Amino acid sequence: MAEEKEVVIKIENLVKEFGGRRVLDGINLEIYKGESFVIMGGSGCGKSTILRHIIGGLRPDSGKVYLFGEDISTAGDDKMDGFKKRFGMLFQSSALFDSLTVEENISLPLREHTKLDEHIIKIMVKMKLELVGLHGFGHLYPSQLSGGMKKRVGLARAIALDPEIIFYDEPSAGLDPVVTAVIDKLIVDLSEKLSITSVIVTHDMNSVFRIADRIAMLHKGKVLEIGTKEEIQNSKNEYVKQFITGSPDGPIGFFKPDENYLQELTK
Amino acid sequence: MNIFETIGRSTLRTGAAIWDVMALFFKTLYWLFFAPFKGKFIGRRYIFEQMVFAGLQSVLIVFFVTFFIGIVLAMQGAYQLDKLGAVRFVASLISVSITREIGPVLIALVVAGRVGAAIAAELGTMKVTEQIEALDTMALNPIRFLVVPRFLALLLMLPALTVIGDVVGMFGGFVVGVFNLKISPNLYISTNFQFLVMKDVMTGLFKSFVFAMIIAMIACYHGLNTSGGAEGVGRSTTLSVVSSFILIILADAILTGIFYFSSV
Numbered sequence A: 001m002a003e004e005k006e007v008v009i010k011i012e013n014l015v016k017e018f019g020g021r022r023v024l025d026g027i028n029l030e031i032y033k034g035e036s037f038v039i040m041g042g043s044g045c046g047k048s049t050i051l052r053h054i055i056g057g058l059r060p061d062s063g064k065v066y067l068f069g070e071d072i073s074t075a076g077d078d079k080m081d082g083f084k085k086r087f088g089m090l091f092q093s094s095a096l097f098d099s100l101t102v103e104e105n106i107s108l109p110l111r112e113h114t115k116l117d118e119h120i121i122k123i124m125v126k127m128k129l130e131l132v133g134l135h136g137f138g139h140l141y142p143s144q145l146s147g148g149m150k151k152r153v154g155l156a157r158a159i160a161l162d163p164e165i166i167f168y169d170e171p172s173a174g175l176d177p178v179v180t181a182v183i184d185k186l187i188v189d190l191s192e193k194l195s196i197t198s199v200i201v202t203h204d205m206n207s208v209f210r211i212a213d214r215i216a217m218l219h220k221g222k223v224l225e226i227g228t229k230e231e232i233q234n235s236k237n238e239y240v241k242q243f244i245t246g247s248p249d250g251p252i253g254f255f256k257p258d259e260n261y262l263q264e265l266t267k
Numbered sequence B: 001m002n003i004f005e006t007i008g009r010s011t012l013r014t015g016a017a018i019w020d021v022m023a024l025f026f027k028t029l030y031w032l033f034f035a036p037f038k039g040k041f042i043g044r045r046y047i048f049e050q051m052v053f054a055g056l057q058s059v060l061i062v063f064f065v066t067f068f069i070g071i072v073l074a075m076q077g078a079y080q081l082d083k084l085g086a087v088r089f090v091a092s093l094i095s096v097s098i099t100r101e102i103g104p105v106l107i108a109l110v111v112a113g114r115v116g117a118a119i120a121a122e123l124g125t126m127k128v129t130e131q132i133e134a135l136d137t138m139a140l141n142p143i144r145f146l147v148v149p150r151f152l153a154l155l156l157m158l159p160a161l162t163v164i165g166d167v168v169g170m171f172g173g174f175v176v177g178v179f180n181l182k183i184s185p186n187l188y189i190s191t192n193f194q195f196l197v198m199k200d201v202m203t204g205l206f207k208s209f210v211f212a213m214i215i216a217m218i219a220c221y222h223g224l225n226t227s228g229g230a231e232g233v234g235r236s237t238t239l240s241v242v243s244s245f246i247l248i249i250l251a252d253a254i255l256t257g258i259f260y261f262s263s264v
């Protein structure tokens, strides 16, 4: 492709340690406007931690994160609030507010950040609910919904302010294959219809190939490979191949080398 | 680990916690007093909800506790004053000790157990289910939306509950005085107010203001710093109640000392 791509998120040499354990070890990423970018990798490899750095919830130990072309570590609270209104996030556990109804959950950002009339807010909430196929569920409380419905309400809330970027943290975690496919289709629809940039964190390979334009494979705090969907599918990297096929044998080992094990046993 | 290391570590940890609570307190004051000038107001609806929960729904238990404490104080007071031949003054004893001391402290403890625990559990649950993070990513500051309404509600409702409790406690004493000690109602009431001065009431209310801040800050601090799932929520709730009990008693001792020595 010859056309110049606009970078909306850029991560440079991001390093993060928790209690001396290095979780992110020099991450470099560029995410372009309008694309669907998937970060995949095993559980606990630091995928959510990367997202938390982009949305400003965590500060890097070293390295830089640029959002909309600006270094977020030097952005003040007011500037960061401005960014936050320009992206939405779907949390792994949906993170709906228990004490509010579905409708109130979705209208909260509208009510607090816009000066819209109450009846316009009502209409907008209905439109968002329609978009995720939950028309008529506005009066229910989160505890009355199934996991898949919660995810969809979470998505409706994430798009309440018509964001430019949506972050998805494991959108298919804990859902059955059909609901997963529904959510994946929603993600694709949103990015195509509204030309939203999507950043999706997942370890579900079916989802990855349904959603992704480009993919980054994460392992032990490092980016192993970045490429288009096709490039990743045809990757020569043994780690990537093992992850895609979901094989128990390969370089991504769960077993300790024999000598260490023996030493530990006899210690 | 030797004993010095243990002591050193827990001192450091306590110091860090005190620092964090103070930071939370100043941020709360910022959102309460300064942010409104920047056009960032606190939703009246959230404050109202919290006032109903912290205040209105605590009235019954406050009635119950203070009424019986009034009765107990009257019986205990009569037993001791009888030896001095001064049973008549049981009313003054009760009214002054309830308004200055027992009312504010006891009601603060009840509210710490009921409201403080609920706040810690609610915010703790919100923390472990990513709801706090969700608020933050929607550019809705958790302190502004969660802490300030609870803080303000307690600050207004605890003194109000204390006034109610004081009156009910005195009524408990009145019941014993009139029906058991056979003091005439008129005499009892006049003795009740004979030594009670405005300063006693103000002292008690000032204490309950301070206790309200302690309860709100400690509960919100423990709630917002919860980690470790459902077990963590339980731990935060317990810690919140235990530490606010200790701090309420400690603050009471300090305040009583200040009031006592500044009046001699």
Ligand SMILES: Nc1ncnc2c1ncn2[C@@H]1O[C@H](COP(=O)(O)OP(=O)(O)O)[C@@H](O)[C@H]1O
Pocket: A018, A019, A023, A041, A042, A043, A044, A045, A046, A047, A048, A049, A050
């Ligand atoms: N706030 C934190 N404090 C300590 N350790 C953390 C924290 N957040 C994440 N971790 C650790 O960092 C690692 C990566 O976590 P995470 O990014 O959530 O992984 P995942 O790829 O499954 O989303 C995990 O081992 C986790 O235990």
Ligand SMILES: [Mg+2]
Pocket: A047, A048, A049, A092, A169, A170
């Ligand atoms: Mg995760």
